[in-house]
Amino acid sequence: MTSGVTARLAAASLLGAGGAAAGLGLAATAGWLIARASEHPNMAVLGLAVVGVRFFGISRGLLRYAERLVGHDAAFRVLADVRMKVYGRLERLAPAGLQTFRSGDLLARFVDDVDSLQDLLLRVVSPYVVFVASAGLTVGLVGTLVPTAGVVVVVAVLFCGTAVPVLARHLVRRSEMRQAETRGELSTAVVDLVQGAPDLIAYGAANAQLRRAGRADAELTTVARSAARTAGTGSGLTTLLAGLCVWGVLVAGIVAVDNGQLPGVLLTVVVLVTLAAFELVTGLPQAFAIFERVRRCQARVDALLATEVPVREPAAPVPLPAAPYSIRLRDVRARYPSGHLALDGIDLELAPGDRVAVVGPSGAGKSTLAAVLLRFLELESGAASLNGVCLGDLEPDAVRRVVGLAGQDAHVFDRTIGDNLRLARPDATEAQIRAALAAVGLLDWVEGLPRGLATEVGEHGARLSGGQRQRLVVARALLADFPVLILDEPTEHLDPRAADALTANLLAASSGRTTLLITHRLSGLQTVDRILLLEAGRVVESGTHAELVAARRAYARLWAREKAELIQSE
Numbered sequence: 001m002t003s004g005v006t007a008r009l010a011a012a013s014l015l016g017a018g019g020a021a022a023g024l025g026l027a028a029t030a031g032w033l034i035a036r037a038s039e040h041p042n043m044a045v046l047g048l049a050v051v052g053v054r055f056f057g058i059s060r061g062l063l064r065y066a067e068r069l070v071g072h073d074a075a076f077r078v079l080a081d082v083r084m085k086v087y088g089r090l091e092r093l094a095p096a097g098l099q100t101f102r103s104g105d106l107l108a109r110f111v112d113d114v115d116s117l118q119d120l121l122l123r124v125v126s127p128y129v130v131f132v133a134s135a136g137l138t139v140g141l142v143g144t145l146v147p148t149a150g151v152v153v154v155v156a157v158l159f160c161g162t163a164v165p166v167l168a169r170h171l172v173r174r175s176e177m178r179q180a181e182t183r184g185e186l187s188t189a190v191v192d193l194v195q196g197a198p199d200l201i202a203y204g205a206a207n208a209q210l211r212r213a214g215r216a217d218a219e220l221t222t223v224a225r226s227a228a229r230t231a232g233t234g235s236g237l238t239t240l241l242a243g244l245c246v247w248g249v250l251v252a253g254i255v256a257v258d259n260g261q262l263p264g265v266l267l268t269v270v271v272l273v274t275l276a277a278f279e280l281v282t283g284l285p286q287a288f289a290i291f292e293r294v295r296r297c298q299a300r301v302d303a304l305l306a307t308e309v310p311v312r313e314p315a316a317p318v319p320l321p322a323a324p325y326s327i328r329l330r331d332v333r334a335r336y337p338s339g340h341l342a343l344d345g346i347d348l349e350l351a352p353g354d355r356v357a358v359v360g361p362s363g364a365g366k367s368t369l370a371a372v373l374l375r376f377l378e379l380e381s382g383a384a385s386l387n388g389v390c391l392g393d394l395e396p397d398a399v400r401r402v403v404g405l406a407g408q409d410a411h412v413f414d415r416t417i418g419d420n421l422r423l424a425r426p427d428a429t430e431a432q433i434r435a436a437l438a439a440v441g442l443l444d445w446v447e448g449l450p451r452g453l454a455t456e457v458g459e460h461g462a463r464l465s466g467g468q469r470q471r472l473v474v475a476r477a478l479l480a481d482f483p484v485l486i487l488d489e490p491t492e493h494l495d496p497r498a499a500d501a502l503t504a505n506l507l508a509a510s511s512g513r514t515t516l517l518i519t520h521r522l523s524g525l526q527t528v529d530r531i532l533l534l535e536a537g538r539v540v541e542s543g544t545h546a547e548l549v550a551a552r553r554a555y556a557r558l559w560a561r562e563k564a565e566l567i568q569s570e
Helices: 003-037 043-093 096-100 103-116 118-145 147-195 197-202 206-258 264-279 284-305 366-373 396-402 417-422 430-439 443-447 466-480 496-509 545-551 554-569
Strands: 327-335 341-350 355-359 379-386 403-406 484-488 514-518 530-535 538-543
Touching (some): 003 264, 043 096, 043 118, 206 264, 206 284, 341 366, 366 379, 366 484, 403 466, 417 430, 417 466, 430 466, 430 496, 466 484, 530 554, 538 545, 538 554, 545 554
Parallel strands (some): 484 514
Antiparallel strands (some): 327 341, 327 379, 530 538
16 A cells, blocks of 8 residues: 555544544533532533534534545555556456466456455454554543543453454354455356347356356355345344443443442443444444455455466567568477477477468467467467567567467457557558458448448447458458558458458468468468468468469368369359
């Protein structure tokens, strides 16, 4: 926490203690006023007490309001700081480092668990500060007037401040520790249900997913009910102890009055001050239960913040070299956080203007190669350089200003077509946008829409077909005008004819630009400068399309199979 936040928390604690003191002062003054007024004294005798009641009553309200205002301000500042730290860590972890978290659980950590941290300041620390202040003042005042009653208050305070909260914490620990995980499970189930609704309905699995969400919700309800029972038990014990303490003080006070040790008027003061003090103690068991929940939420947030980032940033970054850019990989090995070795000794050279295609079966390491070039994944061994400068010595963001990606799972925002394109270049002209759309074969379609570029695409591009969505993503990458462009499965979701046409358009549009085309289709690759065939993270064949077909090895077999499938589809 910053010094400013610490000062606000200290001020809130002092204001809370002041509010507690004003409450006790109000009880003492009002009690004395009522008891003394019953004796029908001269009104002048009561004047000061009347002023005191007004003063303490107004002061208590103002101090409590100020305490909540300052305390919430401090808590929200702490939350903002924590949330920014979490967001910064998420940014550094994305995308490879986030694969160990489920999206729903990640959302629960970022929202619910972080929000729970404010309870530590508002519902744990503050009640204890108020408790200590009120208990100290009560013991001091009651003990001074009636020493025996002071002993009774001390015993009751010790039980209410230690034994009962510790018991409540012991009873609630298991349920509160489980609550954060259950909340994450419920969030995951709901996210899966919403995002996967079409597939769940199509395969008849929607009811099973609903039952999964229902079970998580029922478990969370059970956990919350258990926590509520424990909190109720703690509050009941505190109330019982408060009642016993008041009776004990009353008895001790009556004995003191009978013995002439205490004026009768002050007996009311002793009793009412004790009652007022214990009104401030009833929230302690709940504070301990909340502390257990906050502790578990803090552990989940800390686990996220402690997750090792997949890419190390250099302490003293080297300036980005000047264009044109060439990229070289030598004997590169890369492993995902899960431990899977995705690249095993890859060599690659991209000279300025080169157009290289990477093909191979799913899981061969094609997308991992793109992640390495974009500095989304650290090398385990080998060397990767940009114009001779090690990629690891450059800032990752600087690398991404040179190397751009149009990924097969790129996000389409719930905005207009124009907004999604201008994400890549906010100052793009109409002519540049039209050229990017024409390059991917979308211009005629967009111009035929009633609202053109102002057409809303829906969440995740739901109002677009799969092919239109993919073309829009590629158009955005072309508009960004990266010196080195990686196209990861740009023909995904397209039929063979449309895929071949888009491949031809992209290769024509990328003429003169360094391009790495990752694809599972071989049609249209006759015009690229070089083709790499990957299997199990290794380059098993390399050459032009004609050379690889003539070699009659794995690539030639894939080419023959693709031609046969195309003929059958016709």
